[in-house]
Amino acid sequence: MWAIITLVVAAGLQGNLPKFVSIWEGKPDLILVVLVSYALAAEPAFGAGLGFIAGLLHGSLVGLSLGSFIITRTITGFLAGLVNTRLFSENPIVPALSAVWLTVVCELLFLIGNPRPDLLMAGRKVAGECICNAIFTLIAYFAIRHLDTHRKIKLANARL
C-alpha cells in the first residue's frame, strides 16, 4: 500500500519538476525511481505488480502509449526483483548501478515500441535520465529502507 501511495506522490511530482532538473535533456523518471527502489528489495512478482501500476499511472499522466508504459515498467519491476534475490547487498553502489541498467532496459524497450527519428538525441536523453535516476534512486532507496525499518520496529514494539 505504501509503495502505491509513494508512486502516486512521485507521479504528482513528476509533472511539476523544475526545468533545471535535467541532464542532457534527460529528466529523472521519478515513477521509475520509486518502482526500482521498492522492487530491489522485493520479490520479482511484487516488482512486476508494482511495475504494472507504475506503468498505468505514468501512461495515464502522459495520455499516450499506455500499453508501452505498462509493459516496460512491468518488465523493469520484475527484473529489479530478480536483483534482490541474486545480486543484492547493502552497498550504496548496488541501487545506483541497478537504476542505471534498469533505466537503459526500460527505455530501450520503450523505444522499440515508440521509435524516435533522432537516435543521437534519444541516446543523449537516455544517458541523462540514467544519471538523474541513479542519483534519485540512491536517495529514495535508503529513505524507503529507513522508513520501512522504522515502521517494522514500531510494529514489533507495539506487539511486545
Added chain:
Amino acid sequence: MLLVLVALGVGLGAAHDRSRDDGRPFPVFEVTSLILRPSTSAFHLTAAVTGAARHSARPRRSILKENAELRKEVARLRAQNAALYEAAQENVRLRAALDLRKSTDFEMVAAEVISRNQSSWFDTAVINRGRRSGIRKGWAVITSGKWLIGQILDADEFSARMVALTDSNSAVGAMVQRSRCNGMLQGQGGDYLTLSYLPKDADVKIGDTIISSGMGQVVPKGLIIGRVVKVVHNKVLGSTTALVRPSIRFDQIEQVFVAKPGQSVTP
C-alpha cells in the same frame, strides 16, 4: 505472473488506442485521473507559490530597472496601439464597403497547466479543465496572444491532456502567411517543427511566419505557429520542406485557452 500482467498491459493499451481513435473517454483514465489529481494539484500549487515567492523576493534595484523598462515598453505599445486602432477602423469601413463577413470573437475556455513533460519522450501536459467545461478531443490549445501551441488529446470530467505541436505525435494543417502555401506541420520530438508536403516551387523563405490553415475545420484558421528557420528543396522527390521554430516554448506555458473548432482569426 509476468506474462499475465504483460498481456493485460497489451489489452489495456489496445483498448486505450481504440477509444482514442473513436474519440470516446477511456474509463481507466477517469479512475487514475481521480487518484492522481490531488497529488498533481498539490505539487502544482507548491511550485506556483515557490515561483511567485522567488519572483517577488528580488533586489530593489532590479525591480526599479524592470519598472523603467516596462514604462518604455508601455509608451511604445501605446503608440503602436493607436496606429493599430486606426488600421482596425479602416478595416471595418472597408469590410462594410465590400460587404464581407464580420470577424467573430473567439469562443475559448481558459485553463491552467497543472502538470507537464511527464516523460522524456512526449511533450504533453494536463490542464485543469475537462468535459465539464465543454472541452473535447482535437480542440486547439492556444495562448493569450492567439498562438497555437497544441491540441487536446483526450478529456475526462475535470481535466484534459494536451499534446504540444513539437511532439512527434502531433500534425496540423499550416500555411505560409505571406504566400498562402499550404502544407502539413509535424512535430519532431525536439524544439523544431517540419512543414512538409509543400509543392516543389513553394514560395517560402527564411523568416516567413507560419499560421494554421484551418484545414479539417478542427484547428481555427490564422493562428500564429512560428517562423521558418530553414528551407530544403528536394529535387528527387520534387517537394519542399521548411524547418519552423515555434513562437512559444511549450515548457514556459502556464495559462492556456482551448478554442472551439470551426472558428477563424482571419475570416
